[in-house]
Amino acid sequence: xxxxxxxxxxxxxxxxxxxxxLRSLKALESGQLDVxxxxxxxxxxxxxxxxxxxxxxxxxxxxxxxxxxxxDPLQGQY
Numbered sequence: 322x323x324x325x326x327x328x329x330x331x332x333x334x335x336x337x338x339x340x341x342x343l344r345s346l347k348a349l350e351s352g353q354l355d356v357x358x359x360x361x362x363x364x365x366x367x368x369x370x371x372x373x374x375x376x377x378x379x380x381x382x383x384x385x386x387x388x389x390x391x392x393d394p395l396q397g398q399y
Contacts, residue, residue, distance in 0.1 A: 348360060
């Protein structure tokens with residue numbers, strides 16, 4: 322979505338990440354390239370951490386009885 326006026330809603334949950342990115346743009350305008358890059362990296366890190374906390378990777382472990390699951394149903398009669 323394009324932001325066209327000051328009253329447009331910005332769909333971000335991390336205020337800190339947004340403010341950090343704005344500080345990065347301000348540093349870039351003033352010619353502080355290293356500071357701008359550092360702030361940009363921090364903003365991306367904050368967004369990534371927020372997203373990972375809301376959608377953690379799902380893992381599971383299969384539990385099974387080896388005697389039942391891997392028993393030979395034909396009992397050697399092939």
